[in-house]
Amino acid sequence: MQFNGVLANLKTYEAGKPIELVVREYGIEAKDVIKLASNENPRGCSPKVIEAVRAEAVHMNRYPDDSMYELKESLAKKYHVEDKNIIIGSGSDQVIEIAIHAKANANTKVLMAGITFAMYEIYALQTGAKVLRTPSAQHNLKEMLEIYKANKDISIIMLCIPNNPLGECLDAKDVYAFLDQIDKETLVVVDAAYLEYARFKDPVKNIDAQELITKYPNAIYTGTFSKAYGLGGMRCGYGIAQPEIIQTFLKLRAPFNITNLTLKAAIVALSDEAFMDASVKENFEQMSAYEAFAKELGFKVIESYTNFIVLEFDASKNSGAIAQKLMEKGIIVRNLGSYGMNAIRVTIGTPEQNARFFELFKTIYM
Numbered sequence: 001m002q003f004n005g006v007l008a009n010l011k012t013y014e015a016g017k018p019i020e021l022v023v024r025e026y027g028i029e030a031k032d033v034i035k036l037a038s039n040e041n042p043r044g045c046s047p048k049v050i051e052a053v054r055a056e057a058v059h060m061n062r063y064p065d066d067s068m069y070e071l072k073e074s075l076a077k078k079y080h081v082e083d084k085n086i087i088i089g090s091g092s093d094q095v096i097e098i099a100i101h102a103k104a105n106a107n108t109k110v111l112m113a114g115i116t117f118a119m120y121e122i123y124a125l126q127t128g129a130k131v132l133r134t135p136s137a138q139h140n141l142k143e144m145l146e147i148y149k150a151n152k153d154i155s156i157i158m159l160c161i162p163n164n165p166l167g168e169c170l171d172a173k174d175v176y177a178f179l180d181q182i183d184k185e186t187l188v189v190v191d192a193a194y195l196e197y198a199r200f201k202d203p204v205k206n207i208d209a210q211e212l213i214t215k216y217p218n219a220i221y222t223g224t225f226s227k228a229y230g231l232g233g234m235r236c237g238y239g240i241a242q243p244e245i246i247q248t249f250l251k252l253r254a255p256f257n258i259t260n261l262t263l264k265a266a267i268v269a270l271s272d273e274a275f276m277d278a279s280v281k282e283n284f285e286q287m288s289a290y291e292a293f294a295k296e297l298g299f300k301v302i303e304s305y306t307n308f309i310v311l312e313f314d315a316s317k318n319s320g321a322i323a324q325k326l327m328e329k330g331i332i333v334r335n336l337g338s339y340g341m342n343a344i345r346v347t348i349g350t351p352e353q354n355a356r357f358f359e360l361f362k363t364i365y366m
């Protein structure tokens, strides 16, 4: 069968391995499997969310409120913007998909960092657009600007702040100085999926969504409930931009794209920021244990502003083999071999999970 030609060379996104797979393949009981592969919140979500979703379940015969009024109101209040500045997606992934599909086509290019969130490329290639990457793996705004100035047909720039899968984070002032140089016809996506973590670690990383879109009407800020809020399974994210952008994006949004349970979960999660704050704080306490562990064993880490950390090995070790051996013992991490790195990405777990990781890792690394 003939399909849209751009699909021929497209790869399917490979998600982090699910716990069920390790149970099936290695005969380890589900309760003993530790998943540190998808940057989920190991503490779960706010108990208030669970209670509210339970109560909401009796309404699942009804379609959700497609205007998403209450969630937009909550987000508008948090970010000091208005409903008309907000689009809700089934994960911020869906907002990113809409953004790229709205701006990119076969005659345009999409610019991104050397190593960044894999979905950017997939969404770009779906439109037939060409992907341009900086030579540096981490975000390098000087290189981005050079590429931008040398190519007149870049329709969209993806900034992952902080960056998944590497963990580094740009300073807000540098992002603004970069945006000063970008034409207002070029859409700039500020993917802030982990910004709750970065702004806690260092306030100079914080990008205020309202300030961003006021100064730069060609920018969109995307956020998610999947990481610090612990709601990856509920699929809820959002974009904040000027109404002109939002109105156009809404033309690409499927009706009822998130469920009424998801709406409820997100609204209640925003009312319990204390849970999120505690998760972020514990994350960095635990991250210092990983940094100390790396020092002890003599390998490098990339300084991280997120809820994961990249462990980099020298040529005497192989990251794929390490990830495989960990999985056979019940710990799922992400091998970064496919990015041309000899490294693994480990989501920061609970203190107990991390202690188990250190213990197992030592037995296979030595």
Ligand SMILES: *Cc1c(COP(=O)(O)O)cnc(C)c1O
Binding pocket: 039, 090, 091, 092, 093, 094, 117, 160, 163, 164, 191, 193, 223, 224, 225, 226, 227, 232, 235, 236, 237
């Ligand atoms: C996790 C993640 C997202 C969004 O995930 P959703 O679950 O779709 O909200 C977006 N960008 C990056 C870089 C991520 O790591």
